[in-house]
Amino acid sequence: SGELYCSLPNPRNVHFESINMKNVLHWSAPEGTGDGVLYKVKYAVYGVGKWIRKPECRNINRTWCDLSSETSEHEEQYYASVKAFLKGACSDWMETTRFNPLTDTKIDPPMVSVSSTDRSISIVLTAPEKWKRSPEEESVSLLQVYPGIQYNVSVLNKKTKKRWFFSISNNTLVVPWLEPGTAYCVSAQIHVPTPVLDSGFSK
Amino acid sequence: GACRVSMSMREIRAGFTAIKTNIQSRDPIRTLSILSHPHSLHKVKSSDRCCITYQLFTFYVDKVFKHCRTEDLFVNRKISSIANSFLSTRRKLGQCREHNNCVCGEESTEKFKQILANYEGLNVTSAAMKSLGELDILLDWMEKSR
Amino acid sequence: GILGGDALLPAPQSISILSTNMKHFLTWSPVIVQGATVRYSVEFQGEYEREYANGSWIPISECSLTTATICNLTEDISASVAYKLRVRAELGATRSQWGTTKGFFNRAMTSLTPPQLRAVADGHHLLVELADMGPSFQFRVLYWRKGQESRRYSRQGQECSPPAWHWDVPRVGGRAAHRAQAGCSECLLPAGSLRGFAALSFAG
Numbered sequence: 001s002g003e004l005y006c007s008l009p010n011p012r013n014v015h016f017e018s019i020n021m022k023n024v025l026h027w028s029a030p031e032g033t034g035d036g037v038l039y040k041v042k043y044a045v046y047g048v049g050k051w052i053r054k055p056e057c058r059n060i061n062r063t064w065c066d067l068s069s070e071t072s073e074h075e076e077q078y079y080a081s082v083k084a085f086l087k088g089a090c091s092d093w094m095e096t097t098r099f100n101p102l103t104d105t106k107i108d109p110p111m112v113s114v115s116s117t118d119r120s121i122s123i124v125l126t127a128p129e130k131w132k133r134s135p136e137e138e139s140v141s142l143l144q145v146y147p148g149i150q151y152n153v154s155v156l157n158k159k160t161k162k163r164w165f166f167s168i169s170n171n172t173l174v175v176p177w178l179e180p181g182t183a184y185c186v187s188a189q190i191h192v193p194t195p196v197l198d199s200g201f202s203k
Numbered sequence: 204g205a206c207r208v209s210m211s212m213r214e215i216r217a218g219f220t221a222i223k224t225n226i227q228s229r230d231p232i233r234t235l236s237i238l239s240h241p242h243s244l245h246k247v248k249s250s251d252r253c254c255i256t257y258q259l260f261t262f263y264v265d266k267v268f269k270h271c272r273t274e275d276l277f278v279n280r281k282i283s284s285i286a287n288s289f290l291s292t293r294r295k296l297g298q299c300r301e302h303n304n305c306v307c308g309e310e311s312t313e314k315f316k317q318i319l320a321n322y323e324g325l326n327v328t329s330a331a332m333k334s335l336g337e338l339d340i341l342l343d344w345m346e347k348s349r
Numbered sequence: 350g351i352l353g354g355d356a357l358l359p360a361p362q363s364i365s366i367l368s369t370n371m372k373h374f375l376t377w378s379p380v381i382v383q384g385a386t387v388r389y390s391v392e393f394q395g396e397y398e399r400e401y402a403n404g405s406w407i408p409i410s411e412c413s414l415t416t417a418t419i420c421n422l423t424e425d426i427s428a429s430v431a432y433k434l435r436v437r438a439e440l441g442a443t444r445s446q447w448g449t450t451k452g453f454f455n456r457a458m459t460s461l462t463p464p465q466l467r468a469v470a471d472g473h474h475l476l477v478e479l480a481d482m483g484p485s486f487q488f489r490v491l492y493w494r495k496g497q498e499s500r501r502y503s504r505q506g507q508e509c510s511p512p513a514w515h516w517d518v519p520r521v522g523g524r525a526a527h528r529a530q531a532g533c534s535e536c537l538l539p540a541g542s543l544r545g546f547a548a549l550s551f552a553g
Contacts (some may be wrong), residue, residue, distance in 0.1 A: 033221070044233055044234075045235075046236060046239070047234070047235060047236025047239050047240035048234065048240060049234040050234070054235050075243065075245045075343070075344075076239070077239075079233055097224055097227060097228070097334070098227045100317075100339055100343070102339075102343050103220075103339060110311070114273075147346075147347070148220060148346070155474075157471075160471070160472075162471050164471070164474070164476060175473065175475075177474060178472070178473075179472050179475035193213065194212045194213050194342075194346055195216055195220075195339075195342070195343075195346070196213070196216065196217070196220075211427070211428070211429075213484055214484075215426075216429050218427065219549065258452070258519075263524045264397070264401060268402075269399065269401050269402050272402075276408060276410050277410070279407055280407055280410075280424075280425055281410070283395055283397065283398065283407050283425070284395075284424075284425065284428060286395070286397040286401070286402075287396060287427075287428035287430045288427065288428040288429075288434075289397075290395075290396055290397045290400075290401075290428070290430055291396075291429045300389045301403050302478035303383040336520070
């Protein structure tokens with residue numbers, strides 16, 4: 001086959017974007033190449049001797065590749081790399097920095113369920129689950145991955161516009177002595193003390 | 204054995220996170236790890252944890268930090284901060300060993316030998332920089348098993 | 350006039366460390382040279398540097414060639430070991446000898462001040478707002494009904510994330526009074542006997 005010349009500009013900003021350990025490789029197209037660029041992806045477990053090609057991301061024209069399955073062992077660390085092709089020319093392999101799923105993922109807010117009596121609110125929080133290959137696969141809560149998880153809960157009195165914050169370690173909170181007939185807005189955030197990870201506040 | 208030691212994990216984490224990309228970019232070898240291959244720290248039995256933690260802190264204090272001086276002042280300051288925190292924590296772990304709470308089983312001795320073999324397989328500066336770049340592997344393991 | 354020839358620049362004097370609530374500052378007296386701006390450079394040395402790195406010193410870039418006579422050490426004094434600090438004066442190419450702190454400094458020697466405390470009544474709730482003192486701190490809040498000093502309630506918190514937290518402190522009926530203590534995990538004082546009471550009386 002024709003000799004490929006690696007003179008094509010390189011893919012840029014090759015990096016992992018991870019939410020709840022759903023780990024997707026992203027990159028930007030090489031500068032000034034326009035349409036028609038195709039890409040190949042490979043990945044490696046840090047400390048293990050070989051690069052592994054990702055068949056589902058061979059000769060693709062999109063600029064992302066889901067490597068969640070290949071990087072699901074969160075006690076390992078990974079590299080991934082992308083190469084671009086266009087009309088017989090190719091780029092160099094462009095690598096990510098070392099990716100640590102445990103510290104480099106983002107965490108979704110917890111699920112908040114609220115019940116109330118006329119003078120109190122009961123709040124139950126549920127941490128999101130780690131990404132899994134299929135619905136049938138056993139669920140792993142991020143609580144198991146980060147044992148030190150804490151919750152920051154905000155309770156807004158819609159009448160007085162005053163907001164209270166609570167920091168709790170278990171996942172339930174009862175707020176007593178409330179004003180009857182008053183609307184309260186509850187929102188919660190996950191806080192992992194170390195490695196420092198904070199989710200956004202729930203809607 | 205049981206050995207509870209207070210350490211400023213948050214500060215060590217913050218110090219490492221600040222220089223992680225810089226330090227790991229100085230380690231071009233993807234195919235070798237000092238701490239995690241062929242045997243993972245996560246396979247160490249709980250009874251051996253205290254001993255291997257003490258051995259690893261001694262490894263970093265005696266062999267790693269001193270060979271990681273860089274041309275970057277900011278990086279050097281963070282390495283000093285981590286090194287002094289390790290020294291302080293190692294001293295507390297040492298007190299556990301004196302009270303015999305930190306017995307070394309065969310498995311952890313074997314595991315630590317493997318780590319030293321991985322380290323000696325590279326030249327000193329490369330081995331030290333790679334070990335420093337793997338600090339989060341140690342911290343992740345310690346936090347998971349506390 | 351400006352220093353002539355090889356006239357020596359005196360080393361800074363009265364070098365000391367001010368440490369409050371785990372914030373550490375090095376201060377020294379200015380070196381006066383008429384008609385000239387003297388600058389200073391600061392370096393630190395931890396126990397690790399003394400014992401394992403041939404007694405090396407590490408410059409603090411924010412306090413290199415500074416005209417100030419104070420340097421914030423908090424970021425660098427981040428372990429509970431013995432540190433040494435030194436500072437020298439610089440004028441053009443002329444440098445003084447290093448002036449070094451007498452003895453060692455360990456952050457466990459920091460002095461604690463009472464936490465800033467504010468109590469706010471909101472419906473049937475009494476909210477205690479504590480100013481954030483940084484990640485190493487824990488808080489203990491005591492509160493009781495006015496005139497019933499003997500019956501106290503206590504709440505303890507690990508650390509506060511946002512700058513000022515409202516703690517939900519159930520009203521004890523009628524007038525209430527509060528006290529708050531701050532303690533830090535790396536300080537000399539055992540958690541049990543903390544100093545630094547902030548007393549506040551609140552008539553709810």
